[in-house]
Amino acid sequence: MLMSNTPSLENYWMPFTANRQFKAAPRLLAAAKGMYYTDVDGAQVLDGTAGLWCVNAGHGREKIADAVARQLMTMDYAPSFQMGHPIVFDFAEKLAARAPGGKEAGLTKVFFTGSGSESVDTALKIAIAYQRSIGQGTRTRVIGRERGYHGVGFGGISVGGLVNNRRVFPLLPGVDHLRHTHDPVRNSFVKGLPEYGADLADDLERLVALHGAETIAAVIVEPVAGSTGVLLPPKGYLERLRAISKKHGILLIFDEVITGFGRLGTPFAVDYFGVVPDLVTTAKGLTNGALPMGAVFASEAVYEAMMNGPESQIELFHGYTYSGHPAACAAGLATLEVYEEEGLLTRAADLADHWQDAMHGLKGLPNIVDIRTIGLVAGIELSSRPEAAGARGYDIFVDCFNKGLLVRVTGDTIALSPPLIVEKQQIDTMVSMLGDAIKRAA
Numbered sequence: 001m002l003m004s005n006t007p008s009l010e011n012y013w014m015p016f017t018a019n020r021q022f023k024a025a026p027r028l029l030a031a032a033k034g035m036y037y038t039d040v041d042g043a044q045v046l047d048g049t050a051g052l053w054c055v056n057a058g059h060g061r062e063k064i065a066d067a068v069a070r071q072l073m074t075m076d077y078a079p080s081f082q083m084g085h086p087i088v089f090d091f092a093e094k095l096a097a098r099a100p101g102g103k104e105a106g107l108t109k110v111f112f113t114g115s116g117s118e119s120v121d122t123a124l125k126i127a128i129a130y131q132r133s134i135g136q137g138t139r140t141r142v143i144g145r146e147r148g149y150h151g152v153g154f155g156g157i158s159v160g161g162l163v164n165n166r167r168v169f170p171l172l173p174g175v176d177h178l179r180h181t182h183d184p185v186r187n188s189f190v191k192g193l194p195e196y197g198a199d200l201a202d203d204l205e206r207l208v209a210l211h212g213a214e215t216i217a218a219v220i221v222e223p224v225a226g227s228t229g230v231l232l233p234p235k236g237y238l239e240r241l242r243a244i245s246k247k248h249g250i251l252l253i254f255d256e257v258i259t260g261f262g263r264l265g266t267p268f269a270v271d272y273f274g275v276v277p278d279l280v281t282t283a284k285g286l287t288n289g290a291l292p293m294g295a296v297f298a299s300e301a302v303y304e305a306m307m308n309g310p311e312s313q314i315e316l317f318h319g320y321t322y323s324g325h326p327a328a329c330a331a332g333l334a335t336l337e338v339y340e341e342e343g344l345l346t347r348a349a350d351l352a353d354h355w356q357d358a359m360h361g362l363k364g365l366p367n368i369v370d371i372r373t374i375g376l377v378a379g380i381e382l383s384s385r386p387e388a389a390g391a392r393g394y395d396i397f398v399d400c401f402n403k404g405l406l407v408r409v410t411g412d413t414i415a416l417s418p419p420l421i422v423e424k425q426q427i428d429t430m431v432s433m434l435g436d437a438i439k440r441a442a
Contacts (some may be wrong), residue, residue, distance in 0.1 A: 251279060
């Protein structure tokens with residue numbers, strides 16, 4: 001039965017949704033402010049997921065909305081092919097000043113996209129084009145990781161490792177995968193980074209031996225795998241992967257679409273782990289979710305290697321109609337100001353201990369097999385019902401929503417990643433509501 005104030009649900013084909021199931025019992029959000037959504041019947045829903053990992057500064061930010069409105073009335077759109085507009089250069093400059101790893105990392109060249117998926121495909125193409133530009137044209141293979149999520153472009157699903165995203169679509173040739181890092185036997189209920197599994201980075205050596213380093217352009221990983229259920233890198237894993245990739249002339253790409261812009265308590269995962277890749281993909285928190293936008297941070301070395309032909313030559317035959325959209329740039333600039341004025345890029349570090357203790361307080365509830373936290377991210381993994389993988393997680397997701405809490409579910413793992421403005425009392429409320437739902441689902 002449809003709720004009140006509900007439009008027709010017939011025409012919209014919803015993404016990543018069981019459409020018939022949803023339309024039989026819809027969950028519709030009508031407004032948002034601060035830490036809360038309001039549904040179409042006027043009930044408040046505490047946002048435990050920052051929308052979809054993206055509304056890091058909370059909802060309804062007037063500074064961002066005003067900046068977008070001003071830009072739309074000044075100039076709503078301008079092309080970025082063989083043309084430019086001041087605000088896109090201004091935004092790129094501001095981002096470069098706050099780039100992953102700081103000035104020393106040199107990740108200061110910014111290519112704008114429209115989403116995280118576009119950022120991933122862009123980074124893969126830059127990596128292959130870079131190898132060709134330095135005379136390594138045989139390096140066309142890209143390496144992903146099992147259980148990785150890198151968006152839904154054909155490049156992203158090919159290097160990604162989520163089977164449901166891949167199984168019905170043709171994939172790019174010349175792709176291989178590292179093993180994932182999840183080790184529930186040795187690393188369950190660990191507080192902090194897992195102790196075991198750094199040696200899994202040696203999979204890259206195995207793939208070099210199998211394919212030849214001269215065929216591999218890049219390896220892409222999420223520093224913290226989010227969409228698969230919050231998988232943390234073992235201690236030393238990323239450092240080892242960086243050393244092996246550099247040894248063999250393979251570019252390292254960090255997918256920071258989720259971890260970027262304060263989620264871990266540092267501006268980027270590059271800063272958290274102290275490991276500097278060659279390319280970093282971002283989106284989501286880039287504009288606080290206000291407008292679609294993504295960006296790839298490239299190292300100065302990668303960029304300069306591409307600038308070696310005639311000056312009249314297009315260096316990279318790639319781009320999008322909405323690359324550097326003026327209104328999105330305005331949203332991004334205002335978002336950066338909000339982050340800086342309120343210290344949001346590092347606020348998660350102040351809350352991390354409380355967050356960790358609160359989430360691990362769920363240990364011992366029915367069917368919980370692991371709890372993983374880092375910064376303001378948590379994954380609560382549940383055992384699956386016989387012959388019904390994902391059903392328990394979905395029931396908890398629906399139950400939480402009906403009681404006034406938005407969580408994210410991936411299979412039988414509940415993921416939480418609230419806006420960075422969250423208060424300790426709201427964290428405690430999330431845990432209490434989630435705990436009650438887990439008990440009811442038992």
